[in-house]
Amino acid sequence: MADSAAGSLPYHEPGIVAILVQASFLLLLNMVNSALDRIVYCGLLGQVLLGICWGTPGAKWLSASAEEVVVQLGYLGLMLLVFQGGLSTSFASLKANLLLSSGVAITGITVPIALSFSLQWLVGATSLQAFAAGAALCSTSLGTTFTVLASSGLTSSRLGIVLTTAAMIDDVVGLVMVQVISNLGSTISAITIIRPILVSLGFAVVAPLACQFLILPLTVSLNRYRETHSSGKIDRIVCLRHTAFVIHTLVLIALATGATYAGTSNLFAAYIAGAVISWWDTEVPHPKNAQTRLVEEKTQPDATQKNNLLTEESTDAAGAGDNGPQNRSTTFGSTIYQEYYKQAVSKILRPFFFASIGFSIPISHMFRSSIIWRGIVYTLLMTLGKLVCGLWLVRFSVVPVQGTLRGRMLNVELPEVPHLWGKSAKTGSSHAFKRDQPQTVSTHEEPSTPKITQTVPRTPSTPKPFSLYPPLILALAMVARGEIGFLISAMAESNGAFSSGHTNSSSESDIFLVVTWAIVLCTIIGPLGVGLSVKRVKKLEERKSKGQEGSGRDVLGVWGVR
Template identity: 30%
Template sequence: MSNVPSSTTYPYEPPTIVEVLILSSYVYVLNAVGAIFETGIHADLVGYLVVGMVYGPPLGNIIPTAWLQCFTSVGYIGLILLVFQGGLVTDLYMILPNIALSLCIAVTGIALPIVLSIAYIPFALDYTFLQGFAAGASLSSTSLGTTLAVLSGNTRASATRYEEKAAADGVASSDNGPIDIRKTRLGTVLMTAALADDVVALVLAAIVPKLEGDGFTWRAVVRPVLVSVAFVICIPVLSKFIVNPLLRRATRWDYTRLRATAAFKIIATYFSRDGVYLLVLVGILSGFVTGASYAGTSELLGAYVAGCWLRATGQALLHPPASETQMPLTEPAVLSTFTAQAALPKRDTTVDEVADPFTIIFERYIELILHRILAPLFFGSVGSSIPFLNLWRPARVVWQGFVFSVLMAIGKAAAGIWWLVWPRRGANDDPSSKLSRKTGALFIGLALIARGEIALLVASLARSILQQEPGGSGTQEELYAIVMWGTLACTVGGAMGVGAIVSRMR
């Protein structure tokens, strides 16, 4: 018997009852407090942030330090899935006609916070222009994960309330149900702009730490931008002209002509089950996220593009071109699982009438664990990283942080003006077309205010710049605390504002 070094083994030790109680109570309290905040202010993620601060180092310090990194890693999977779900409900045919509007909103939402920060930090607080730029860069992002969490949370809450009311009134719950804003033109423009903000913010995250030394290179700026553009342009082109035609041919092949061996019957049986779609979904998502990370751009961009790609692919399978619908084909083995739920629609059938197979699989197997475990853990870990007590001392940090928060909120909210002045185009049957321009502009402005994880990331990377001794009487920690004030206030205020206006819109 060989002697295995003890360093290569991990002895199993059951957790203590205290650890079990801490873990179970943390997961339960996250969901319970989130439900309370969802009912009260229509923003469950604010409850997650509060629980994260109470259980984490900022206040109670109940969670062991070794668990925090685990929760952060597991929660980041939730962030990726939230962004992926946003892509999965996005209609590519709605993105392209509105790409110019989305980019104008994104550029305005990035530039104005930086300009206002440079105007406020050096002149009002006597810091340097570099510190003003670093503070503005930290607040230039828009948390796509936060925005999607608020929208999906309100969608689920509205759907639940509608079904309960329909059941009480004896009305079919499928008629005139609540609007999923993520599937409207308004939601598509918002998500595209927020994603562009995040990509630029991640580029700034690579630039800001190098500004105080000689480490700055143009490669750090150009590479993420070029890779992001390549992802956005090349993947839809490859999907439309290569992947989708091959998939349509593969799924509509008459497999009865093949020799029915025992091995083939087993494979064909499994191929008609949900497992294959789930395997493809996980494989595509993992590949896109990994490829985006190693290529030098945001993993969130890879997740969003993966969702859009699978949405387009699933719809391409359900909506074949007119020339292919005339072919005498047998029922696709791949789609046989879903024919019991919805027959193959005609080409002019709307997206909402028949869900594509990947959306069905996501809702069936992933959505529940995402919104009950993974997303709460992510926002709880964000709350655990906020230095809450440092935000209140010295006293002048409070009013300085409040003024900075207001300026950063104005900088993002002003981007919603583009919705007011932009010529309205598109189908009149889009649900968001029934809203007034002022309501749509207010919705976009409030949704862009929420920062979140990327703001914390950029601020952490720029901490050495923010902590430099100012020319005035401030201490080294004050400017960093002011930036944290802006991040926390905008995230909470933006989430509450979006929740309130979405509930009114419905």
């Protein structure tokens, strides 16, 4: 341990064993991630397993100090992943799907908490312990969600917007639960419960108001100045990518710091920071820079030539570095993230985060027969608690038919269930996803007989079909608990919320181990199921693009719209 009174840290050359262990750890994190992402779009599972093997639960090859550094850098990677999720937010889609996302989130919170009271007969838990377990399992892993969506290419789709919004709401509630659970071992006051809730709501309300009534007027004033001083220093500085990078980073740091000291989650603040930057890029008017205006003046007579030159000029500006004015798209938050953050996050920080999850799994204490079967039963319940979220995206086919007693009646039929491993039950129906249309039958009896056209309506046995892949992907993505679940359960265990009078204080409580089983298995089942579903969807889309069987299918329908 370093002397606190020392003026500097003495430099010692790392041993070759430490270098080999850490180098192999970092290399394998990226190699396994790349291999599994190509196969099932969930390389993060391999990173979690490597964390178990290299860390304290397994071989203990990494020292405790190295694990602490990995945890800290990994959490920084998680914050940047959530920040990226905010940058990719489409406000038009968010407004259109806010109620739907809220319904999905509320379902994903209430059902797992309600099912967690089964622990009362499963392991003899009290009501307070069952609630603490439900609080841990009501969350949805933000890191897993954003990683799976990014690897599958669904981040900016309507399905991705609904999923990320619902996952964020779930995690905000989960992170509020952290503040409550952390005080379960002591006296619970109203302030302990109400403060994190009010602070979270405050950030969710104050941030949009500040954007509308503070940032927007300031931007409009700045735009007027830039238009009147189009070649001035301010206009040139604002168009630099370095300027955008500094501003975006300061916004992220300011909101995360303020949220932490105010008593809410810095992950929630990171998402708001990204969303604010995305709003400023896409919803706020910006003046054209000097180079774009010059192109427009030169090409005003010919609209076609104007468009071509604008495209060429924008490309030149994008590759011009920071030596002159640039097209505004080069200062977008998503562009800045790709240039300044992406490599460090994807190659180091994100792998460290998922490996740090593996450090938290007490694998050596989980394989007792009484714990295993209880953990599997609780896992099934918690998987069901999130799978029901997919029902919000299921659309039933309502077919009117003639009734014998009443004039008309409604017949609700479920569609066929697609299979992840092959063709659906009804093959050869390339028209299965087309709208219902009447069929026309023509008959010719004699040359002199006029042509008879008969309209035959579709029968009730062939309802309007649709794909179950969107609700399936949504439900499976919500299953993964990940970092927030481990955080809440570990907090409850350390504060004695899971302890009972006859539990050995030197080991984990049975409730904690059962909850850990559920978190681990759900974090494996969710991404693996999403990966297999996305793989199947991509195969169907490839068939559609090649005009093969099933080319008429719209696999994701409106949920795949970007």
